[in-house]
Amino acid sequence: MTKVAFVFPGQGSQSVGMGKELAETNEKSKRYLEQADQVLGFGLGQLILEGPQEELTLTYHAQPALLTVGSMIASRLMEEGVAPDYTAGHSLGEYTALVASGVLSFEDGVSLVHKRGLYMNEAVPAGEGAMAAILGLDGQKLKEVTDAITAEGNPVQPANMNCPGQIVISGSKEGVAKACVQLKEAGAKRAIPLDVSGPFHSSLMEPAASKLGAALAEVDMSDAKIPVIANVNASPVQDEDTIKGLLVEQLYSPVLWEDSVRTLLELGVTHFVECGPGKVLSGLIKKIDRSATVLSAYDEETVQAVVEAAKGWS
Secondary structure, X not given: OOOEEEEEOOOOOOOOOOOXXXXXXXXXXXXXXXXXXXXXXXXXXXXXXXXXXXXXXXXXXXXXXXXXXXXXXXHHHHHOOOOOOEXXXXXXXXXXXXXXXXXXXXXXXXXXXXXXXXXXXXXXXOOOEEEEEEEOOOHHHHHHHHHHHHHXXXXXXXXXXXXXXXXXXXEEHXXXXXXXXXXXXXXXXXXXXXXXXXXXXOHHHHHHHHHHHHHHHOOOOOOOOOOEEOXXXXXXXXXXHHHHHHHHHHOOOOEOHXXXXXXXXXXXXXXXXXXXXXXXXXXXXXXXXXXXXXXXXXXXXXXXXXXXXXXXXX
């Protein structure tokens, strides 16, 4: 029996023009851009469609932009009769999953992630934090090295457990720089600095987490109609209070993406549909399990390709 998971990408997947074709060919899709503009009070839709890329990439723009386009795509698929049994998202993508699962309204979701981006930006001034992808090193060895550097006063920790052989670290600029050197000495094949605006999913995000908790307390949320796999514990959640607590924790905790995909596989998921620009999650899922069926939906043509493929699912 076919079981489907919709998965939603996080920051880094944004690109100018994402969702453009859908907005031009479908009135409901276009309305997502208009609603986002109304909620936020500025032209996010124009930024998504026309850029510039540097503005779109700013944390507090990228987050609502990706949630808007991901929600647009998921909505189109569900209108066409393709519905998920589970949802999951990578970091920011978890909020798009919560919209798709009925926990958050789109309007509340786009407002919340805009605030989340602002809080994250305020927590650590640009240039003081960093992230890097570490390839080819065991997770336990990586943690030993980062723990030792943190104990010396330069915080750094595992941030994204993405797939076998790929772990992203996050922390202070000095901590990440030291870790890159020491992790290569410990056997890592590569240490690749990431072009990000802050040390996401590290202890340095705790000031942002307290502000996010206050914002979440004011938002109406519902229990999930479709189970969501939480980043923090890689487990399915549906209870709204549990979800709120996990979203606060998510800001300074590692994203357990590999474990989340394995949980979905254990739950019987056979088909993954990445709803959003790019194919980052599709690539990670194939590295976790080569036998998984992975499809990407990011424009009208790929949405229709998923719809057509779904006709053969039993």
